[in-house]
Amino acid sequence: MMSLDARIPEGPLSEKWGHFKDHCKLVNPTNKTKHTILVVGTGLAGASAAATLAEQGYPVKSFCIQDSPRRAHSIAAQGGINAAKNYPNDGDSVWRLFYDTIKGGDYRSREANVYRLSQISNQIIDQCVAQGVPFAREYSGLLTNRSFGGAQVSRTFYARGQTGQQLLLGAYGAMMRQVAVGRIELFPRRELLDLAVVGGQARGIVVRNLLTGEFERYAGDVVVLATGGYSNVYYLSTNGKNSNVTAAWRAHKRGALFANPCFTQIHPTCIPVASEFQSKLTLMSESLRNDGRVWVPKRAGDKRSSNDIPEADRDYYLETRYPTFGNLVPRDVASRNAKQVIDEGRGVGATGLAVYLDFRDAIATQGKESIASRYGNLFDMYQRITGEDPYTIPMRIYPAVHYTMGGLWVDYHLMSTISGLFVLGEANFSDHGANRLGASALMQGLADGYFIIPYTLSNYIATTDIEPVDTDHDAFAEAEASARARTLKLLSIKGDKTVLKFHQELGHLIWNGVGMSRSKAVLEETIEQVRSLRSEFWQNLRVPGEANTLNKNLEFAGRVADFMELGQLMARDALAREESCGSHFRTEYQTPEGEAQRRDDCYTTAAAWKYKGDEQAHELVSEQLTFENVKLTQRSYK
Amino acid sequence: MKINLRVWRQVSSQSTGELQSYIVEGVQPDLSFLELLDMLNEQIMADGGVPVEFDHDCREGICGSCGMMVNGVAHGPQQQTAVCQLYMRNFNDGDTITLEPWRATAFPIVKDLVVDRSAFDRIVSAGGYISVKTGAAPDANAVLVAKPNADLAFDYATCIGCGACVAACPNASASLFTAAKISHLALLAQGKPERKERVVKMTQQMTREGFGDCSNHGECQAVCPQGISIDAIAQMRREYVRAKLPFG
Numbered sequence: 001m002m003s004l005d006a007r008i009p010e011g012p013l014s015e016k017w018g019h020f021k022d023h024c025k026l027v028n029p030t031n032k033t034k035h036t037i038l039v040v041g042t043g044l045a046g047a048s049a050a051a052t053l054a055e056q057g058y059p060v061k062s063f064c065i066q067d068s069p070r071r072a073h074s075i076a077a078q079g080g081i082n083a084a085k086n087y088p089n090d091g092d093s094v095w096r097l098f099y100d101t102i103k104g105g106d107y108r109s110r111e112a113n114v115y116r117l118s119q120i121s122n123q124i125i126d127q128c129v130a131q132g133v134p135f136a137r138e139y140s141g142l143l144t145n146r147s148f149g150g151a152q153v154s155r156t157f158y159a160r161g162q163t164g165q166q167l168l169l170g171a172y173g174a175m176m177r178q179v180a181v182g183r184i185e186l187f188p189r190r191e192l193l194d195l196a197v198v199g200g201q202a203r204g205i206v207v208r209n210l211l212t213g214e215f216e217r218y219a220g221d222v223v224v225l226a227t228g229g230y231s232n233v234y235y236l237s238t239n240g241k242n243s244n245v246t247a248a249w250r251a252h253k254r255g256a257l258f259a260n261p262c263f264t265q266i267h268p269t270c271i272p273v274a275s276e277f278q279s280k281l282t283l284m285s286e287s288l289r290n291d292g293r294v295w296v297p298k299r300a301g302d303k304r305s306s307n308d309i310p311e312a313d314r315d316y317y318l319e320t321r322y323p324t325f326g327n328l329v330p331r332d333v334a335s336r337n338a339k340q341v342i343d344e345g346r347g348v349g350a351t352g353l354a355v356y357l358d359f360r361d362a363i364a365t366q367g368k369e370s371i372a373s374r375y376g377n378l379f380d381m382y383q384r385i386t387g388e389d390p391y392t393i394p395m396r397i398y399p400a401v402h403y404t405m406g407g408l409w410v411d412y413h414l415m416s417t418i419s420g421l422f423v424l425g426e427a428n429f430s431d432h433g434a435n436r437l438g439a440s441a442l443m444q445g446l447a448d449g450y451f452i453i454p455y456t457l458s459n460y461i462a463t464t465d466i467e468p469v470d471t472d473h474d475a476f477a478e479a480e481a482s483a484r485a486r487t488l489k490l491l492s493i494k495g496d497k498t499v500l501k502f503h504q505e506l507g508h509l510i511w512n513g514v515g516m517s518r519s520k521a522v523l524e525e526t527i528e529q530v531r532s533l534r535s536e537f538w539q540n541l542r543v544p545g546e547a548n549t550l551n552k553n554l555e556f557a558g559r560v561a562d563f564m565e566l567g568q569l570m571a572r573d574a575l576a577r578e579e580s581c582g583s584h585f586r587t588e589y590q591t592p593e594g595e596a597q598r599r600d601d602c603y604t605t606a607a608a609w610k611y612k613g614d615e616q617a618h619e620l621v622s623e624q625l626t627f628e629n630v631k632l633t634q635r636s637y638k
Numbered sequence: 639m640k641i642n643l644r645v646w647r648q649v650s651s652q653s654t655g656e657l658q659s660y661i662v663e664g665v666q667p668d669l670s671f672l673e674l675l676d677m678l679n680e681q682i683m684a685d686g687g688v689p690v691e692f693d694h695d696c697r698e699g700i701c702g703s704c705g706m707m708v709n710g711v712a713h714g715p716q717q718q719t720a721v722c723q724l725y726m727r728n729f730n731d732g733d734t735i736t737l738e739p740w741r742a743t744a745f746p747i748v749k750d751l752v753v754d755r756s757a758f759d760r761i762v763s764a765g766g767y768i769s770v771k772t773g774a775a776p777d778a779n780a781v782l783v784a785k786p787n788a789d790l791a792f793d794y795a796t797c798i799g800c801g802a803c804v805a806a807c808p809n810a811s812a813s814l815f816t817a818a819k820i821s822h823l824a825l826l827a828q829g830k831p832e833r834k835e836r837v838v839k840m841t842q843q844m845t846r847e848g849f850g851d852c853s854n855h856g857e858c859q860a861v862c863p864q865g866i867s868i869d870a871i872a873q874m875r876r877e878y879v880r881a882k883l884p885f886g
Contacts, residue, residue: 052772071701130775132768134792141782173767180763240695274668280697545688550749
């Protein structure tokens with residue numbers, strides 16, 4: 001039986017990363033030029049890694065599915081990025097950021113990783129400011145901070161509602177500078193379809209050129225995957241339409257373990273689904289809950305319009321159930337409660353799949369201008385999408401999948417269970433445990449890319465025998481043949497149902513089974529339903545057009561095929577974790593008040609799944625998490 | 639609603655293209671414009687045809703992937719709105735809508751509504767950054783930036799690189815795109831050491847890519863989904879003069 005070694009350095013928590021950096025092996029500058037690095041993905045993690053590795057002298061080949069590296073989905077992050085700078089002098093510290101993050105993740109992440117993340121957070125801000133990221137400032141010219149996601153300190157740096165865009169453009173600029181000097185070679189519109197593993201080491205990739213349809217092979221000494229999360233398994237999510245699990249999944253099938261796939265974050269304040277052709281969901285910043293009051297009618301089936309429902313007939317359920325935190329309870333709690341009232345038949349709007357977020361009282365007490373100054377751009381966005389004026393009619397909101405904490409298992413070095421395959425950012429499972437806090441995703445992506453991988457990757461190269469390999473090697477030929485066969489198979493089915501329809505059906509199953517609340521019976525049923533949908537997919541899929549041209553339906557078909565396999569594993573993972581924690585709520589495990597009940601005696605673990613073949617069940621390999629510095633407590637927001 | 643669409647179909651950059659007509663019925667006002675195209679594509683596929691290709695990703699107006707001429711206007715009739723954020727309630731039952739790709743020498747058509755905008759990447763690569771290595775940065779608060787400058791820099795930095803400015807310009811100029819980056823960096827203390835080199839190299843690259851020059855039509859500003867002002871172009875010109883004159 002396989003066991004997992006997280007390779008956490010010795011020593012006290014606060015000295016582990018420093019100790020590692022002091023003792024890791026380095027590669028001399030001349031030798032760096034002899035080791036080609038393949039970086040897949042150009043979001044915050046991939047772009048920052050590519051730029052930094054190239055600055056150090058490694059020849060880097062950078063791949064992305066978009067037409068330009070600048071369009072990776074990190075660009076859409078709104079809120080901000082955390083750091084323990086303590087510029088506001090409100091008591092923040094590296095320890096507090098660490099503690100909040102590990103507690104927020106409901107104690108299902110590694111102490112050592114999260115502490116390192118918190119230590120690095122400050123350097124990230126320095127780096128981004130030096131690149132020209134226009135963070136918000138005070139009139140003094142100094143940087144300003146805000147409190148985010150219910151944190152007690154103001155540690156979030158932000159660039160209006162477009163922080164992700166500004167950070168990504170900073171990293172993209174750093175990349176393009178290395179392109180200019182020839183140390184990064186760009187390969188846009190390429191999709192990774194397989195990994196070449198030689199002698200147990202990741203030594204290259206097979207990609208499909210999305211414009212010509214050709215399969216291309218690239219060899220390197222290290223492969224870095226920074227390919228994002230898998231929220232689109234739910235079909236509707238806040239992710240970009242191109243976000244997918246394919247690169248991670250193909251690596252998984254070549255031997256990389258996939259950890260905690262059922263940990264998926266559902267964000268409570270999104271604009272609800274309006275029509276059957278709706279293709280994605282749009283997030284509204286959770287800062288709206290600072291002034292908006294969440295409610296539904298008290299009576300099920302009350303179809304009166306919002307403003308006709310008198311105060312006595314309204315149920316401000318978060319305020320009633322959580323008198324201390326009220327409308328500001330964390331994301332997972334707010335989402336679950338919305339689902340509950342909707343399941344009771346008290347949902348609002350034409351579909352009944354929404355709750356109100358009402359600014360009437362805030363406007364009455366603070367004035368319309370004050371509310372507009374704070375949320376004007378969000379109100380405009382809401383009006384543009386829904387056609388309704390939130391100044392006069394309450395907003396309708398509904399939870400939507402937003403981020404996936406699960407991903408490829410990595411050790412402290414960010415290396416997967418395949419030697420030489422490093423995984424960064426949302427694509428790995430590392431730092432957020434069972435629930436991610438606001439403004440932490442950007443921090444992790446950039447920590448991984450700018451400040452961790454340069455050390456751990458060099459250490460790998462310096463301590464590993466890497467034989468010369470070229471793309472004529474059998475491993476490349478086999479990987480290409482397999483990718484090609486799979487692609488042609490998708491085109492050859494010539495059935496009746498389009499990719500979009502299959503994806504919608506899959507999303508519906510996963511949302512109902514592995515969404516905001518999960519139970520043994522429904523999970524078992526979901527596994528069977530996905531299995532049968534998957535078999536129908538391979539018999540009745542219709543992909544038009546040819547393989548040798550731009551064919552987005554063909555791209556999507558390959559991704560949906562992988563989502564089907566992942567969806568089954570998510571349900572199995574959720575079934576195997578017989579507890580509730582963070583985003584993972586099993587109805588069988590709740591406190592008498594209906595809150596998540598952890599079972600620390602059995603499940604203080606990361607669940608890493610090993611692929612055993614298409615017809616065989618995955619094998620579960622658990623990594624025991626040890627807590628030496630924090631005491632595990634119950635999260636309570638009453 | 640019933641919508642009549644005339645869509646530019648072109649198999650590849652080598653072939654010629656033409657407008658083809660389609661009718662989509664049952665369009666709900668709550669659909670986004672790209673969802674209308676999704677509907678159209680499902681309909682085309684049901685009839686055994688090949689769907690219309692168009693670039694898209696975030697569908698919330700920030701990634702800059704999407705973009706097309708909607709009745710001759712880049713991103714369509716709603717101001718400061720990328721086409722993915724345009725909703726069908728802005729149209730009427732029975733409307734005819736003509737869709738064409740961005741048209742510019744420097745943006746060759748790839749297929750249908752998809753164009754090659756890699757020229758933008760090459761303009762940025764010529765100097766659209768601050769040359770700071772990872773790890774070399776001073777404390778973030780060591781260098782002050784006056785708030786008005788920081789705010790204005792942000793306004794320019796919001797460019798999503800969609801290319802609407804080029805498509806709308808009678809000269810197919812990339813001046814607004816290039817100027818937005820130059821102005822963003824020139825306004826910040828961190829960007830000043832390289833300002834002269836930057837403006838010269840980026841504008842040279844812009845010309846090399848086959849984009850035209852600016853003659854102050856202002857069409858770019860009118861269609862920019864981020865509302866970036868052509869003041870950026872004035873700033874770019876000042877930067878250029880400063881770089882070229884001995885006393886600059």
